[in-house]
Amino acid sequence: MDAAQLIIFLSPTAPRRLRVIENILVGKRTVSTLYWGMRYHQLSWLGYEKRLTRKVMDQTVLELKNKGLITVVKTDAQLTELGVAEQQRLFKQQYQPQHLNIRLVVDVETFWQRLLLATQVVSEQAYQNKHYYPLQVNWQVKQFIKRWFRQFYTTNLKGEFQAFWQTFLTQLPNDQALLMSRLLVGHQRPGETLMQVGHDFELTETEVKVMTTDLICQLAKMVSHTKIDSFRSLLTGLSRSLISTSAQQTLHSFMAGKSLEVISHQRQLKLSTVREHLLEAAIMLPPEQFDFQRILPAQLVTQMQARLAKTPLDQWQFTQVADLSVEFWQFRLLEILRSKQTDDKH
Amino acid sequence: MISTEQLYQTLQKRFGFSHFRAGQLEALTALTAGQNTLAVLPTGAGKTLIYELYGAVTQQLVLIVSPLISLMQDQVTTLNVKGEKRAAALTSLMTYPEKNWVLQHLAAYRFLFVSPEMLSQDAVLSALQNVSLGLLVVDEAHCISTWGPDFRPEYLLLGQIRHQLNDPLTLMTTATATQHVKTDIKQKLQLPDATEVVLPIDRQNIFLDVAQFETQPDKDDRLVELVTTLKKPGVVYFSSKKKANETAELLALKTHCRVAAYHADLDAETRFKVQQQFMQDQLDVICATSAFGMGIDKNNVRFVIHYHVPSDLEAYWQEIGRAGRDGKQSIAILLYQPGDEQIAQFLSDATVPQENEIHYYFQQNEPQVAGDEKANLIWFYKQHHYRENQVQVLFERRREQRMVAFQKMMGYLRTPTCKRQYVQRYFDQAATLDELPKDCCSSDQPDIDLAALGLIAADDSAATGQSEDSASWQAILTQLFNGDSGADAV
Numbered sequence: 001m002d003a004a005q006l007i008i009f010l011s012p013t014a015p016r017r018l019r020v021i022e023n024i025l026v027g028k029r030t031v032s033t034l035y036w037g038m039r040y041h042q043l044s045w046l047g048y049e050k051r052l053t054r055k056v057m058d059q060t061v062l063e064l065k066n067k068g069l070i071t072v073v074k075t076d077a078q079l080t081e082l083g084v085a086e087q088q089r090l091f092k093q094q095y096q097p098q099h100l101n102i103r104l105v106v107d108v109e110t111f112w113q114r115l116l117l118a119t120q121v122v123s124e125q126a127y128q129n130k131h132y133y134p135l136q137v138n139w140q141v142k143q144f145i146k147r148w149f150r151q152f153y154t155t156n157l158k159g160e161f162q163a164f165w166q167t168f169l170t171q172l173p174n175d176q177a178l179l180m181s182r183l184l185v186g187h188q189r190p191g192e193t194l195m196q197v198g199h200d201f202e203l204t205e206t207e208v209k210v211m212t213t214d215l216i217c218q219l220a221k222m223v224s225h226t227k228i229d230s231f232r233s234l235l236t237g238l239s240r241s242l243i244s245t246s247a248q249q250t251l252h253s254f255m256a257g258k259s260l261e262v263i264s265h266q267r268q269l270k271l272s273t274v275r276e277h278l279l280e281a282a283i284m285l286p287p288e289q290f291d292f293q294r295i296l297p298a299q300l301v302t303q304m305q306a307r308l309a310k311t312p313l314d315q316w317q318f319t320q321v322a323d324l325s326v327e328f329w330q331f332r333l334l335e336i337l338r339s340k341q342t343d344d345k346h
Numbered sequence: 347m348i349s350t351e352q353l354y355q356t357l358q359k360r361f362g363f364s365h366f367r368a369g370q371l372e373a374l375t376a377l378t379a380g381q382n383t384l385a386v387l388p389t390g391a392g393k394t395l396i397y398e399l400y401g402a403v404t405q406q407l408v409l410i411v412s413p414l415i416s417l418m419q420d421q422v423t424t425l426n427v428k429g430e431k432r433a434a435a436l437t438s439l440m441t442y443p444e445k446n447w448v449l450q451h452l453a454a455y456r457f458l459f460v461s462p463e464m465l466s467q468d469a470v471l472s473a474l475q476n477v478s479l480g481l482l483v484v485d486e487a488h489c490i491s492t493w494g495p496d497f498r499p500e501y502l503l504l505g506q507i508r509h510q511l512n513d514p515l516t517l518m519t520t521a522t523a524t525q526h527v528k529t530d531i532k533q534k535l536q537l538p539d540a541t542e543v544v545l546p547i548d549r550q551n552i553f554l555d556v557a558q559f560e561t562q563p564d565k566d567d568r569l570v571e572l573v574t575t576l577k578k579p580g581v582v583y584f585s586s587k588k589k590a591n592e593t594a595e596l597l598a599l600k601t602h603c604r605v606a607a608y609h610a611d612l613d614a615e616t617r618f619k620v621q622q623q624f625m626q627d628q629l630d631v632i633c634a635t636s637a638f639g640m641g642i643d644k645n646n647v648r649f650v651i652h653y654h655v656p657s658d659l660e661a662y663w664q665e666i667g668r669a670g671r672d673g674k675q676s677i678a679i680l681l682y683q684p685g686d687e688q689i690a691q692f693l694s695d696a697t698v699p700q701e702n703e704i705h706y707y708f709q710q711n712e713p714q715v716a717g718d719e720k721a722n723l724i725w726f727y728k729q730h731h732y733r734e735n736q737v738q739v740l741f742e743r744r745r746e747q748r749m750v751a752f753q754k755m756m757g758y759l760r761t762p763t764c765k766r767q768y769v770q771r772y773f774d775q776a777a778t779l780d781e782l783p784k785d786c787c788s789s790d791q792p793d794i795d796l797a798a799l800g801l802i803a804a805d806d807s808a809a810t811g812q813s814e815d816s817a818s819w820q821a822i823l824t825q826l827f828n829g830d831s832g833a834d835a836v
Contacts (some may be wrong), residue, residue, distance in 0.1 A: 188620030
């Protein structure tokens with residue numbers, strides 16, 4: 001996280017909650033964080049920077065404030081005119097990621113470790129070298145690649161890898177292709193660090209990390225579409241669900257027609273937890289995978305909409321509808337539905 | 347009984363050497379005679395060969411207690427690279443089923459690495475009780491003495507654990523140990539009669555230099571100058587990760603050297619790359635914390651510079667021992683600025699709990715959250731039925747010991763007399779004057795001519811920048827896969 005990155009997450013038209021931006025980056029999956037993360041179009045960044053600290057966040061905010069790029073009221077921040085200009089400049093000049101949402105369904109960090117180690121192993125094999133110092137990866141990845149190599153070493157790995165990387169790098173702009181290739185590890189090539197390539201390409205640490213993460217996401221996409229077994233198997237076991245396992249079970253029972261009370265009883269969960277699970281599912285999944293109507297009867301929706309029609313979505317207040325027979329979580333669900341119907345970009 | 351001849355045969359067959367290095371045969375002979383052994387051999391003397399060869403000759407399981415996960419992984423990798431596949435490290439990074447799998451297949455392993463914390467776990471201990479252990483190795487055994495009470499107290503349990511493992515034959519290895527530390531190691535492992543194999547710790551080809559500065563900018567200027575002029579590769583050590591990062595940037599900016607930082611905050615991929623670039627002479631200088639070095643075997647390091655004063659002479663000697671393993675002239679330079687001792691003092695205070703902290707944590711009835719090291723430390727003692735006043739005394743004594751150790755370190759940089767003799771006396775290895783090298787230290791030769799030592803780089807063009815074959819991604823792929831440069835995309 002640096003100042004340039006934080007600016008990208010802020011808006012010129014409305015204040016945004018700094019705690020939401022922070023929690024999204026850290027990867028906290030509370031309903032409130034996910035809801036506002038959706039509103040800010042930031043969900044694809046969920047868990048992008050798990051080690052982000054409050055201290056770094058505060059310093060970054062202070063830096064933007066001191067430069068007059070943002071105004072801060074309590075813990076909400078909004079871009080100033082100067083900030084808007086800076087944001088537009090950054091959008092034009094800095095690399096903007098396009099593929100990060102694949103992170104939500106694939107463990108791309110582990111995928112990259114596997115691919116990087118596999119590439120090294122194949123490179124050494126291409127030189128018939130068995131005595132080399134392999135990348136230090138965690139035990140699971142190491143075991144996985146050992147098994148993977150045992151399965152595929154007799155196939156034409158060298159040819160497959162060279163062709164794969166060639167195909168991938170060819171479709172990239174030249175500087176991105178060069179940057180990516182310099183990260184690779186192999187025979188007599190220890191590979192370069194992010195900081196080193198960043199330095200050579202005049203990118204900040206934050207920029208180079210965003211760019212490589214986005215490139216790795218593209219790699220994962222390409223591998224998921226390939227027919228070559230040795231590559232496709234590198235994704236084995238790495239798919240992630242958009243919602244937590246527990247929320248998935250709740251959703252399954254709900255979609256099978258069970259009432260919330262029955263689900264609560266059967267799964268021994270508090271009713272409030274069951275509701276949170278459903279809200280999480282409603283936020284994260286495409287709208288057709290969630291039965292909004294069961295929780296939001298048409299009449300109730302009409303009633304609420306009559307009250308809320310003139311208010312922009314992000315300024316809706318529960319107090320506007322509190323006297324109707326509606327609970328807060330139903331109100332939130334209507335917000336989610338409205339968000340998805342109008343400007344959902346996920 | 348294994349004969350000396352058998353040892354030589356295995357040395358030749360397995361390792362391709364015809365001669366043992368100093369100390370190795372003595373330690374092996376003691377072990378094969380069934381004697382528990384404390385081997386104090388300098389860094390780079392080949393301590394690991396002792397237990398590798400012992401395992402190879404006796405065909406029995408060797409259990410190695412090691413302080414750092416990264417070091418264990420390094421050792422396993424090194425064994426793998428040499429062709430020994432039956433090596434594993436049991437670490438906290440493994441999942442429960444993975445650990446279990448290793449424990450249930452102990453017979454399949456020849457070398458097993460564990461941390462003292464891991465070894466203290468009941469499941470691990472009982473699995474090991476059911477196999478026949480050929481040798482127990484306590485690697486970096488000085489940790490028992492220097493790390494015991496205020497950091498990783500499980501080291502203190504090793505004596506008792508050894509009994510629970512049915513008193514296996516034991517090898518303790520370390521690079522640096524004073525008489526006090528040697529006695530402490532043997533006492534804590536309850537092996538007072540262990541045979542000692544001790545080699546001189548002195549490294550005659552390392553010139554010992556101390557330079558003092560009034561201000562930090564002066565110190566930085568001198569560092570830039572040294573890094574520019576000295577023969578490379580070299581390592582600069584720092585007490586702070588932040589300073590290591592900053593200085594790496596400064597040096598990259600102000601010299602033509604290829605520089606990188608190395609410390610525990612970097613991710614594993616970056617650490618691997620930096621380490622390998624350094625090993626393959628693609629980096630000139632590493633700005634590191636003490637996380638760098640254990641397990642690094644690079645022969646041609648020409649200088650080790652310390653930007654901060656280390657906490658004791660043991661640490662200092664271990665770190666400068668990475669210079670000049672090829673036997674050629676090298677130099678160790680300690681850059682000192684009055685006030686630096688406060689940093690070391692602060693770091694020391696930060697790890698040893700104070701009286702009120704001990705009292706506070708003793709009142710708590712819960713094991714503490716991960717990350718609060720002091721709380722966990724006190725919890726360890728509570729778990730092992732220590733009383734508060736015992737712990738108070740323990741840490742009070744510990745603080746004093748560390749203070750004394752640090753004062754000895756300060757004594758090294760302040761002494762107007764020979765620094766080498768100072769170190770030798772510290773390690774109870776006094777040498778006579780005629781055993782000192784011609785070029786010894788900055789006390790004897792305050793205006794040492796680096797050129798006369800042959801330590802000046804030919805020119806300041808160490809950095810070749812981007813090498814030819816990194817100019818295009820196509821060239822990189824060709825090199826990686828040993829391919830035809832004209833291969834077409836599919």
